[in-house]
Amino acid sequence: MTTLIQRPDEGLAGENSRRRLIVIGNGMAGARVVEEILARGGATQFSITMFGDEPYGNYNRIMLSHVLSGEESHEDIFLNSLEWYIENSITLHTGVRVQRIDRFAKVVFSDDGQITPYDELIVATGSRSFMPPMDGLYTPRGSLLPGLFAFRTIDDTRGMIDYATRDDHRRAVVIGGGLLGLEAARGLQNHGIEVDVVHSGRWLMNAQLGREGGEVLRRSMAQLGVGIFTNNRVVSIWGPDKVKAVRLRDETEIHCDLVVVAAGIRPNTDVATTSGFTVERAIVVDDQMRTVDDDHVFAVGECVQHRGEVYGLVAPLWEQAVVLADVITGSNPQAAYLGSRTATKLKVAGVEVAAMGLTEPERETDEHIIFSEPRRGIFKSVVIRDGKIIGATLLGDSKKLAFLQQAFDRGLPLPEERVELLFDLGGPPAEVGVAELAEDAQICNCNGVCKSTIVDTVKGGCKTVSGVMDATRAGKGCGSCKGLVAQLVEYAAGGGVEEDPSAHYYVPGIPMDKPALVQTIRVQDLRSVAEVFAALAPNGEEDAKSKMGLASLLKLIWGAEAPDDREGRFINDRVHANIQKDGTFSVVPQMRGGVTTPEQLRRIADVAEKYAVPMVKLTGGQRIDLLGIKKEDLPKVWADLGMPSGFAYGKSFRTVKTCVGQEFCRFGLADSTKLGVELETRMQGMESPAKMKLSVSGCPRNCAESYVKDVGIVAIDGGRWEVYVGGAAGAHVRKGDLLVTVDDAETAKKLTARFIQYYRENAKWLERTYAFVPRVGLDRIKAVVVEDSEGIAERLDAAVQDHVDSYVDPWSQQGADPVTPGQFRTSLPLEVLPTMPPDRAEQLLGGAW
Amino acid sequence: MSGTGLAAGVAYSCGPVEAIPYGEGRAFAVGGHQVAVFRKRDGTLRALSAVCPHKGGPIADGQIDNKVVLCPLHLNAFELDTGCSTTGAAPLRIYPVYLEDGEIVVFVS
Numbered sequence: 008m009t010t011l012i013q014r015p016d017e018g019l020a021g022e023n024s025r026r027r028l029i030v031i032g033n034g035m036a037g038a039r040v041v042e043e044i045l046a047r048g049g050a051t052q053f054s055i056t057m058f059g060d061e062p063y064g065n066y067n068r069i070m071l072s073h074v075l076s077g078e079e080s081h082e083d084i085f086l087n088s089l090e091w092y093i094e095n096s097i098t099l100h101t102g103v104r105v106q107r108i109d110r111f112a113k114v115v116f117s118d119d120g121q122i123t124p125y126d127e128l129i130v131a132t133g134s135r136s137f138m139p140p141m142d143g144l145y146t147p148r149g150s151l152l153p154g155l156f157a158f159r160t161i162d163d164t165r166g167m168i169d170y171a172t173r174d175d176h177r178r179a180v181v182i183g184g185g186l187l188g189l190e191a192a193r194g195l196q197n198h199g200i201e202v203d204v205v206h207s208g209r210w211l212m213n214a215q216l217g218r219e220g221g222e223v224l225r226r227s228m229a230q231l232g233v234g235i236f237t238n239n240r241v242v243s244i245w246g247p248d249k250v251k252a253v254r255l256r257d258e259t260e261i262h263c264d265l266v267v268v269a270a271g272i273r274p275n276t277d278v279a280t281t282s283g284f285t286v287e288r289a290i291v292v293d294d295q296m297r298t299v300d301d302d303h304v305f306a307v308g309e310c311v312q313h314r315g316e317v318y319g320l321v322a323p324l325w326e327q328a329v330v331l332a333d334v335i336t337g338s339n340p341q342a343a344y345l346g347s348r349t350a351t352k353l354k355v356a357g358v359e360v361a362a363m364g365l366t367e368p369e370r371e372t373d374e375h376i377i378f379s380e381p382r383r384g385i386f387k388s389v390v391i392r393d394g395k396i397i398g399a400t401l402l403g404d405s406k407k408l409a410f411l412q413q414a415f416d417r418g419l420p421l422p423e424e425r426v427e428l429l430f431d432l433g434g435p436p437a438e439v440g441v442a443e444l445a446e447d448a449q450i451c452n453c454n455g456v457c458k459s460t461i462v463d464t465v466k467g468g469c470k471t472v473s474g475v476m477d478a479t480r481a482g483k484g485c486g487s488c489k490g491l492v493a494q495l496v497e498y499a500a501g502g503g504v505e506e507d508p509s510a511h512y513y514v515p516g517i518p519m520d521k522p523a524l525v526q527t528i529r530v531q532d533l534r535s536v537a538e539v540f541a542a543l544a545p546n547g548e549e550d551a552k553s554k555m556g557l558a559s560l561l562k563l564i565w566g567a568e569a570p571d572d573r574e575g576r577f578i579n580d581r582v583h584a585n586i587q588k589d590g591t592f593s594v595v596p597q598m599r600g601g602v603t604t605p606e607q608l609r610r611i612a613d614v615a616e617k618y619a620v621p622m623v624k625l626t627g628g629q630r631i632d633l634l635g636i637k638k639e640d641l642p643k644v645w646a647d648l649g650m651p652s653g654f655a656y657g658k659s660f661r662t663v664k665t666c667v668g669q670e671f672c673r674f675g676l677a678d679s680t681k682l683g684v685e686l687e688t689r690m691q692g693m694e695s696p697a698k699m700k701l702s703v704s705g706c707p708r709n710c711a712e713s714y715v716k717d718v719g720i721v722a723i724d725g726g727r728w729e730v731y732v733g734g735a736a737g738a739h740v741r742k743g744d745l746l747v748t749v750d751d752a753e754t755a756k757k758l759t760a761r762f763i764q765y766y767r768e769n770a771k772w773l774e775r776t777y778a779f780v781p782r783v784g785l786d787r788i789k790a791v792v793v794e795d796s797e798g799i800a801e802r803l804d805a806a807v808q809d810h811v812d813s814y815v816d817p818w819s820q821q822g823a824d825p826v827t828p829g830q831f832r833t834s835l836p837l838e839v840l841p842t843m844p845p846d847r848a849e850q851l852l853g854g855a856w
Numbered sequence: 857m858s859g860t861g862l863a864a865g866v867a868y869s870c871g872p873v874e875a876i877p878y879g880e881g882r883a884f885a886v887g888g889h890q891v892a893v894f895r896k897r898d899g900t901l902r903a904l905s906a907v908c909p910h911k912g913g914p915i916a917d918g919q920i921d922n923k924v925v926l927c928p929l930h931l932n933a934f935e936l937d938t939g940c941s942t943t944g945a946a947p948l949r950i951y952p953v954y955l956e957d958g959e960i961v962v963f964v965s
Contacts, residue, residue, distance in 0.1 A: 480930075
């Protein structure tokens with residue numbers, strides 16, 4: 008069959024100015040390359056002709072197993088309809104096979120007798136099923152035995168369904184226990200066929216799984232009723248008119264009505280070989296996807312061999328297509344494909360399987376973490392070398408896949424507790440696989456974003472995690488669902504998720520990570536947020552979302568020398584109070600270590616009455632919150648209180664919670680309140696990448712909750728103190744890691760401050776210690792903070808001392824006049840919102856008491 | 857605050873431009889409307905309704921850049937020139953605003 012779709016503008020003026028591009032192959036690689044070329048404005052450079060030997064438009068071959076199982080119809084899997092080719096003025100020859108390339112004459116010869124000239128040529132011939140040698144493959148007349156199927160094309164799949172659904176066909180043998188074979192087995196089962204899988208490998212999916220994983224998978228498959236013969240092979244098929252049975256190497260005979268061959272693929276290299284190109288295992292290409300023989304002939308996809316590797320997965324193909332399009336259109340002539348780290352992630356026959364890199368350790372020093380629970384079909388293994396993941400396998404439970412994949416791709420630092428690689432410990436509740444979530448399942452509980460909103464946004468073309476978060480606001484609240492949002496984006500993009508380079512920036516508007524940014528700010532002596540934008544932002548463009556992070560960073564770098572730069576600050580930091588939902592503010596005076604006096608309480612009470620404060624409430628940090636203060640009243644409230652700011656509004660050091668300690672408590676082992684007050688006195692008002700909540704407990708009963716604080720100190724018997732870092736008990740729950748045990752309170756204080764300064768200098772913007780500590784690694788933090796491995800302890804301590812010496816309380820510093828015009832002017836000049844009732848507390852309490 | 861009658865609306869003076877520091881916003885009650893006026897780094901002014909359509913946040917307390925203002929409550933972003941939200945919220949109304957002899961003039965129709 009030959010379908011020829013004429014380009015509508017063929018022969019029109021202007022045609023000659025475009026170069027002729029021919030693509031041999033209309034599979035996933037060929038079509039993807041053309042899409043990428045068009046996305047780079049390639050339609051103005053090239054007139055494009057494509058040859059495909061299947062008589063269809065382009066379809067998603069990966070979905071064929073879903074077609075077989077009946078989950079999708081074959082119409083659902085088309086990627087580009089024939090209309091797409093017309094709309095993009097692509098001449099498509101379907102059902103036509105290119106037989107030879109004459110690269111000296113720059114023409115291709117096709118089996119319909121045509122000779123077509125090109126300027127640039129792309130070979131994307133893909134691969135075909137490998138047919139292992141067996142007796143009885145053919146009928147006596149030489150045609151393939153009826154009932155014998157490959158599993159590669161839409162026609163194969165249709166034929167298989169047709170054959171399997173005939174009443175008298177009950178049993179099938181699938182040759183090949185890899186990915187495709189198992190999916191074929193499961194798909195055939197859906198049509199009521201009994202299936203046995205014969206696999207020549209020692210265990211199932213031996214290309215992706217180690218032996219133990221393979222055994223767990225075998226058990227899961229057996230539970231599904233699939234017969235498995237490993238380390239065996241079919242030596243002959245019995246006919247003669249159609250498939251009746253097979254015989255295995257060990258003489259086992261299986262009666263069956265159809266045989267499906269899924270024993271691997273081989274690259275289609277015939278055209279290239281015949282035409283004199285260098286072909287080893289596949290067509291050899293360089294980093295620009297050019298054949299090594301001809302600068303005008305490229306190749307892409309499963310038919311190429313790049314740096315010795317031949318890939319049979321879709322992800323590398325997409326990466327290759329991007330590079331090829333960059334090079335051929337000239338949009339980035341330097342683009343280079345450097346190989347892919349392949350990861351397989353799929354549901355094989357209903358069993359989740361994810362595999363990347365090595366399946367087993369290779370060196371004695373490699374770490375290998377394994378969990379195996381065959382009864383439930385769960386197997387997890389991670390191989391680590393030099394602190395980086397070099398291989399991982401997940402079977403039956405892929406909850407940790409998103410993290411493992413990222414860590415594998417980017418070499419992320421790993422949690423000290425390696426078991427956290429395999430399980431969520433103390434994290435959010437068990438996640439359901441994102442694919443199984445209902446469409447209306449709420450993903451972001453802060454902003455009420457459901458799964459379908461995220462999926463639709465991705466389908467609308469937004470394929471970066473941060474882009475989707477911006478567009479939907481998912482993950483923009485407490486942030487605890489970010490991982491799930493990332494998984495959903497990945498799921499919806501089908502692996503086509505694009506990495507947002509700004510994920511590594513300190514703030515989105517300046518393309519630098521934190522160390523580079525700090526260095527540049529110092530070298531260029533930039534002091535204000537406006538100066539930073541002017542010098543470092545692309546086109547000097549300001550970015551509102553970046554201002555707060557930059558203002559904080561400038562304060563860290565320049566300390567007391569930083570100018571009073573209000574513009575960069577969030578409203579809270581401009582008026583030293585925390586904005587509330589009705590535009591009023593909350594005022595939390597400092598109450599160091601949670602210790603107060605009757606005199607302070609009296610003043611707070613007086614202020615509450617004088618300003619008709621609608622709500623007085625104790626905070627979680629052992630302080631008193633006056634809620635509902637009008638912006639214009641703030642300076643007067645501070646003056647009347649005469650107490651320092653508690654910094655309950657800032658990305659900064661907040662409080663030190665304490666217990667009463669040995670002075671009063673009969674269990675107390677040390678003076679926890681004293682240490683808490685002293686710590687708070689030193690650290691008060693210190694800006695940091697995210698808020699810091701500390702605590703000191705006087706004994707291991709831990710009444711001040713020191714295990715779940717950014718820094719938590721616990722007195723233990725013998726006059727010693729334990730210092731824990733990286734704890735959290737908010738949207739994320741994490742027990743802190745023991746940084747050090749010290750002999751006296753002074754040392755505890757010094758190391759706490761040193762850790763905090765190290766965190767301030769190295770954490771990303773808004774990165775709490777519970778993320779920072781595992782990212783950097785406890786060992787490294789211990790080395791730097793406790794053992795001074797980098798020789799920076801003295802400098803860190805001095806930076807803390809600078810803060811102590813230069814600290815000024817913003818409330819008492821605020822005089823009668825605003826620092827900037829209208830600093831405390833109301834921003835809602837007319838009453839619009841129902842404000843809190845003035846007797847809120849009495850309502851709640853049912854009276855004054 | 858004085859009003860001058862125009863064809864289809866009223867121009868209100870909101871006092872000297874020095875009332876707004878560069879890069880910040882201040883709110884004004886203008887003919888029964890609440891208007892947030894921002895003074896960009898380039899010295900030009902923008903005026904939008906002062907109440908966030910999402911949850912009533914005080915827009916004048918938001919941070920701005922050349923293009924958008926972020927509501928301080930939930931960080932919804934609104935284009936300064938059009939009032940349209942880039943984060944999916946309903947739009948803010950925009951008001952013509954200009955400088956006349958150092959005075960801020962907001963036009964309410």
